[in-house]
Amino acid sequence: xxxxxQLVKVFPGVRALDGASLRLEAGSVHALLGENGAGKSxxxxxxxxxxxxxxxxLLIGGEAVTLRSPTEAAQAGIGAVHQERNxxxxxxxxxxxxxxxxxxxxxxxxxxxxxAEARRILGLLDVDLDPDVRVDRLSVAQRQLVEIxxxxxxxxxxLLLDEPTASxxxxxxxxxxxxxxxxxxxxxxxxxxxxxxEEVFAICDTVTVLRDGRTVLDAEPIADHARDDLIDLMVGxxxxxxxxxxxxxATQPAVLELDRISTAAGHREVSLSVRPGEIVxxxxxxxxxxxxxxxxxxxxEPIESGSVRVRGKNVVIKDVRQALxxxxxxxxxxxxxxxxxxxxxxxSRNIAVTVWGRIAGALGHVSPAREGELVxxxxxxxxxxxxxxxxxxxxxxxxxxxxxxxxxxxxxxxEILIIDEPTVGIDVRTKGAFHELIWGLAxxxxxxxxxxxDLAEMITLADRVLVMRDFRIRGExxxxxxxxxxSQAVIRLIHSKxx
Amino acid sequence: xxxxxxLFGLLGLIVVLVVVFGTLSPxxxxxxxxxxxxxxxxxxxxxxGLAQMVVLSIGHMNLAVGxxxxxxxxxxxxxxxxxxxxxxxxxxxxxxxxxAIGAFTGWIIARTGVNSFVVTLAxxxxxxxxxxxxxxxxxxxxxxxxxxxxMRELRQYSLGDxxxxxxxxxxxVPQMMLLAVAPMLALGYLYHGTRPGRELLLTGSNPLxxxxxxxxxxxxxxxxxxxxxxxxxxAGFMLAVATGSFRATIGEEFLLPSFLGAILGGTAMAGGVxxxxxxxxxxxxxxxxxxxxxxxxxxxxxxxxxxxxxxLLALSADRFLQRRGVKS
Numbered sequence: 170x171x172x173x174x175q176l177v178k179v180f181p182g183v184r185a186l187d188g189a190s191l192r193l194e195a196g197s198v199h200a201l202l203g204e205n206g207a208g209k210s211x212x213x214x215x216x217x218x219x220x221x222x223x224x225x226x227l228l229i230g231g232e233a234v235t236l237r238s239p240t241e242a243a244q245a246g247i248g249a250v251h252q253e254r255n256x257x258x259x260x261x262x263x264x265x266x267x268x269x270x271x272x273x274x275x276x277x278x279x280x281x282x283x284x285a286e287a288r289r290i291l292g293l294l295d296v297d298l299d300p301d302v303r304v305d306r307l308s309v310a311q312r313q314l315v316e317i318x319x320x321x322x323x324x325x326x327x328l329l330l331d332e333p334t335a336s337x338x339x340x341x342x343x344x345x346x347x348x349x350x351x352x353x354x355x356x357x358x359x360x361x362x363x364x365x366x367e368e369v370f371a372i373c374d375t376v377t378v379l380r381d382g383r384t385v386l387d388a389e390p391i392a393d394h395a396r397d398d399l400i401d402l403m404v405g406x407x408x409x410x411x412x413x414x415x416x417x418x419a420t421q422p423a424v425l426e427l428d429r430i431s432t433a434a435g436h437r438e439v440s441l442s443v444r445p446g447e448i449v450x451x452x453x454x455x456x457x458x459x460x461x462x463x464x465x466x467x468x469x470e471p472i473e474s475g476s477v478r479v480r481g482k483n484v485v486i487k488d489v490r491q492a493l494x495x496x497x498x499x500x501x502x503x504x505x506x507x508x509x510x511x512x513x514x515x516x517s518r519n520i521a522v523t524v525w526g527r528i529a530g531a532l533g534h535v536s537p538a539r540e541g542e543l544v545x546x547x548x549x550x551x552x553x554x555x556x557x558x559x560x561x562x563x564x565x566x567x568x569x570x571x572x573x574x575x576x577x578x579x580x581x582x583x584e585i586l587i588i589d590e591p592t593v594g595i596d597v598r599t600k601g602a603f604h605e606l607i608w609g610l611a612x613x614x615x616x617x618x619x620x621x622x623d624l625a626e627m628i629t630l631a632d633r634v635l636v637m638r639d640f641r642i643r644g645e646x647x648x649x650x651x652x653x654x655x656s657q658a659v660i661r662l663i664h665s666k667x668x
Numbered sequence: 669x670x671x672x673x674x675l676f677g678l679l680g681l682i683v684v685l686v687v688v689f690g691t692l693s694p695x696x697x698x699x700x701x702x703x704x705x706x707x708x709x710x711x712x713x714x715x716x717g718l719a720q721m722v723v724l725s726i727g728h729m730n731l732a733v734g735x736x737x738x739x740x741x742x743x744x745x746x747x748x749x750x751x752x753x754x755x756x757x758x759x760x761x762x763x764x765x766x767x768a769i770g771a772f773t774g775w776i777i778a779r780t781g782v783n784s785f786v787v788t789l790a791x792x793x794x795x796x797x798x799x800x801x802x803x804x805x806x807x808x809x810x811x812x813x814x815x816x817x818x819m820r821e822l823r824q825y826s827l828g829d830x831x832x833x834x835x836x837x838x839x840x841v842p843q844m845m846l847l848a849v850a851p852m853l854a855l856g857y858l859y860h861g862t863r864p865g866r867e868l869l870l871t872g873s874n875p876l877x878x879x880x881x882x883x884x885x886x887x888x889x890x891x892x893x894x895x896x897x898x899x900x901x902x903a904g905f906m907l908a909v910a911t912g913s914f915r916a917t918i919g920e921e922f923l924l925p926s927f928l929g930a931i932l933g934g935t936a937m938a939g940g941v942x943x944x945x946x947x948x949x950x951x952x953x954x955x956x957x958x959x960x961x962x963x964x965x966x967x968x969x970x971x972x973x974x975x976x977x978x979x980l981l982a983l984s985a986d987r988f989l990q991r992r993g994v995k996s
Contacts, residue, residue, distance in 0.1 A: 469879075490882035500880065508880050511873040513940050522870055522881045525863040533863035577881065 170195045170358050171216070171247070171327050176225035178211050178382075185211040186222070187382035193327065193358045198349060200369045200391060201362045203379035204403050204624060204660075209362055212379065213329055216360075217249045218242035243269060248320030249329040256304045256312055256319070263287035263300035266319045290318045293355075294348045310341030317348065328352060329360045334368060346372050364454050366396055366664045378402045400664060404624070404656045412629075412650060413608045419447035419632070422481065424616045425498070425585050427466070430475035434461040435640040438475070443585065443616040448607065450631030450648070451620045452659055458640035459620045460503050463587045467492050467500055479585070494526055496585070499578030503589035503620070505567075509574035512563030516555055517544045519562045519573050523581035547576040551606065568599035575606075586610065589620040604629055628655050636662040678932065678949040682956055689960035696963055703840035704826060706959050710952050711848035712906045716922045717929025717947040718851055719899035724930055725859070726872040726892045727939025728784035732773065733900045733926045735795035737919030740766030740901025742799055745812030745914030755818040763901045769795075770897020774890035784893075803916045811915035823909050847906055848948075851899060856944045868892055872939025928954050928975070 171193045178186040186208045193199050203209045214220040215227070218236035226233050229245055236242045242249075256265045263280075266287045272279040287300040296314050304312060313333060320328055330349070334342040349372060353359050363369055369376070370391065378386035378399060386394075386402050423442035430439045436458055443449045451459050464470050466477065468486045476483050479496045492498040502508035511519055521540045528539050544558050551572045555565060562573055571591065578586060588607065592600045607630055611617050621627050627634055627648075634646045636659055644662040648655050690696045697703065716733065723730045730736070744762035747753040753761070769791070777787045803810045822844060827837025858865035871878045871888045879885045903922065908914045931937060932953060933946025954975060961971055 467880075488882070488884070489880055490884055493882045502877075502880055507874075508876050511870050511877055511940070513936075514870065514873050518866060518870065522866075522878075522883065525866060526882070529863040533865075534861055535863055535866070537861070 170230055172226075172228040173212065173216065174226045174228065176212065176215060176222040176227075178208075178215065178220065178222050184382055186215075186225075188225075188384065189379055189382055190384045190387055191216075191360075191377050192388040193360055194375070194388075195326070195358050196353055196356050197374040198353045198359045198361055198372055199388070200373035200376040201360055201379065202366075202369065202376060202399060202403055207379040207403070208382040209379055210331070211382075213249065213251075213331055213360075213362065216242070216247060216329060218247075240269070243323060243325070246324055246326045247329065248322070248325035248327065250313070250316040250320050250331065250333060252331045254312065254316070256315060258305035259303060261301050261303055262291075262298055262307075262315055262318075265304055265315055266290060266300075266322050268319070270323060286322070287318070290321050293321070294318060295351065296348070308341070310338070310344065313341075313345060314348065317345075321352075326356070327358045327360070329362070331362045332364065333361075334363065334365065342368070364663075366399065370396065380404075396664070397661075400657065400660050404653075404660055413605065416446060416608070416612045419444035421445045423478075424480050425618070426478040428476045428478065430462075430465070430477070431473045432461070432465040432640075433471040433473055434458065434465060436462055436465065437641050439637075439640075439642055440475075441618075441635055441642065443618050445584070445616045446611055446614045447633075448611045448617045448619055448631050450627045450634040451618060451637055452624070452627050452634050452663075453622070453637035454663065455622060457637045459637055460589055461640070462637070463500055463589060463618070463620065466587070467498070490526075493523060493581055493583065497581075497583045498585040499523070499581060499583035499587070501575050501578055501586065501588045501591065503593070505570050505574045510562045510570055513561060515559045516548070516553070516562050516565070516573055517541065517558040520544045520547055520558075520576045520580055523577045527581070543580055547580050551576050551579075552602070568595045568603075571595060571599075571603070579610075583615075585616045585618075587618045587620070590622065591619075592621075592623065592626060600626075624656050624659065625652070627659070628652050634659055638663060675934065675943065675946055675949060678946065678953055682949065682953050685953070685956050685960060689956070689963060693960075693963045696960065699838075699840040702959065702963070704842055706955060707840060708842040708844055708910055709959075710948075710955050711842065711845045712903055712910065713922075713925050713929060713951045713955060714848045714948045715851060715899055715903040715906060716926045717933070717951045718855060718944065719896045719903060719922075720926035721930040721933075721935050721942050721944070721947050722855070722868070722895040722899065723784065723892050724872075724935050724937060725868045725939060725942045726889060727875070727937075728777070728872075728889070728892065729788060730770075730773075730893065730896045730900075730926075731785065731788040731923065732792035732795060733788075733896065734919030734922035735792045735799070736766055736769055736897045736900035737904030737907070737922055738799050738916060739769050739795050739904075740897070741904035741908050741914045741918045742802060742916070744905055744908065745814075746806070748814045748816045748914070749806070749812045753816070755816045755822070758816065759905055762905060763898055766901025766904070767894050767898040770900070771890055771894035773897070774893025777893065778886035778889040800916045811913040813913045815912070819909055819912075823912070844906055844909065847902065851902065852944050852948060855895075859942055859944070864888070864891060869940050869942065872936075872941075874940075924975075925951065925954065 173189065173191040176186045176189045189208055189212055191212065201209055211220065215222050218239045218241050227236065234245060236245060263284045267283045272282040284300050291298050294314060294317065298311060304315060307315065333345060349359055361373055373391050375388050376386060376391045376394065377384060377388050380403060421444055423444045426442040428440050431437050439462060441449065453459050461470060465472050466486065468488045477486065484496065486492045486496065489500065506512065517540065521544055524543055525535055529535050548555065548558065553569050553572045553576065562570060565573065591607065592603050604626065607617065619630055628650060631648045634648050636643045643665065646655060646658050695702060719733050720730060740762045743765035744758045747758035747761045773788060773791050777784050825843045826839045827841040827843065828839030830837050859869065867883045867888050868891065870883055871885045875885055904918050907918055929951035930947045932950030934943040935941060935947065957974065958971060961974060
């Protein structure tokens, strides 16, 4: 009923889709699989009219269509439940369901009709929810069901579910699957995007696998494939990890050790250690608890049990200031725009923020000359392109912004660096330069904990890979920088059955 | 830099208006009757604007700026009336009181995470209740009228009374102006040349990134509100000296001008950008307009309409420039 044919979508520096196809049949649940960055999100954005393809066609019921906006997609009968929540907490269930196309009578919202329609759709899903209750009173799973009801409002025959079980309990997921199954049986086409292979095998009929923006498995019955086959297809054998000149093995004792840490955020028994000159990779899917671990380590989330040792001594780190001043630990954050940079401030301040403590004299006086010297040294060393150090950080390109947020920790003379998703949204060439930079830092003796969802990046850089899932470390691998072997081992750990 | 501070524009506008008002009404240039009181008002309201500017620098507001001035002035009046302290000793006690109430407000905000708008509004109400009670209990007619030595001189003396050999200063510039220049210099240095000042700006620019860069953001919130209380206290003192008594109603008219001066001068409401000189010029502009309109015979009832319109235009321009800054 809906066919995507050889879609191509190019963003600056990256071909997000490069011949992706998808065939979704009525009455079936169709799995869309692929690693991070394979192009799933882009494909979904095209199907829901958020973005338009550069090449390729979209067919609905055999006719070529152009979807210019989410509203047009909805009119064409495509409803979607996105990864992020799109409900308005203070509105009622019925209001949220009908929000996109409120029934109007004489210029006012026809509340009776809206409520009846909401009740009808909830009935269709066999969900017992009061349409008048406010959404913020509902559980996460109930909200998920409201999202589905919202996607079905109007006459949606196609439902896209992007990671619908990312934040619900197993029991709630069961309920969701029942609903999905029912919908398919009543003739709807459901596209199911998930990282959890168990779920995919339990609920889906057919499967499409994307890799590097290409369809490598096109709408085949899922029963024909073993789980390992699908993993191999997702990972592929084509990509080569970049290689850098080898670094001497890290032999000094670990400078950062976590021993059976449990946190309020949900981590259980997490242990790891990083030596000077070593890059330890922390791999996992989005939401597996990696950034939260970094934040707990820096005192931003409470640690409930276990111990943190820095240079062999047990420590309690209160905040980032202490981590920096006392322990020389830096944290390059994941969201550079929200957490890493001061966009409306000059680059110089963005870099110097961590060094004021060191260079400030009496009464906190900061010598402009000393500051300028440090800033221009790091601008040169990292090759940050700017007109002047008074330029605002918000005016730089993504790659240069990321360099600025790294520069501030290097300028601070940290010895332990936690780097979170360093190359998200950065073009390929800058990415390579970044990898070289991180490699060089380790060669100079920095202890680096690298958090990334980019498998190729992990295999290029890390000496050891720790795999995190559901806030626990699921395994550790020595990385031989051999893409095939390591990637498959990592993916197997990620998708391994619950222990 | 895209956060252009409209300083030259302001300065130009002030010069043009002074010329226009001076032409329409030559009395505008009367040193004793017009310029001296005008500059004294500019001095007072510049300090008021600075009291707002320091909290705006971290993206907060202080709606209690006027009542903090009254609170501070109350302690000054008490020290003169009951303790018979000299002028500047009483000033110090009052400033301490202002700093304390500011710091306490900041501490509540940092501790609870409640919006500064709400907390300072609540503080305003609390002080609104407290101050008259104290005055009623301790004074006969709701004011401390004791005038310590030096108060009259501070009110009346100008730079014309300061001479170096034969060269004297202008009799149009009140000595009280020095009480505004001192905090301007201090704040200028704080924001441009010191660690705490820059940390205030970065806290205002992006609190989360500030926290994650090792800035003690809670302490900076307290710092900003402490400074705001201190400056409000200073402004309260200056107004009391200018009017001759320490009374409960001091600071009642501070709130609107405090925003007007700071924001006209290019301080961003969202935090992260301040201008000390701009606050001075913004305040000067509003007071020049006010005094000029009075002199050319515009009634008091329309005066506030004009001032309101100016505030609206300034705020819109602020927003506009900000958006352009983000885009480019």
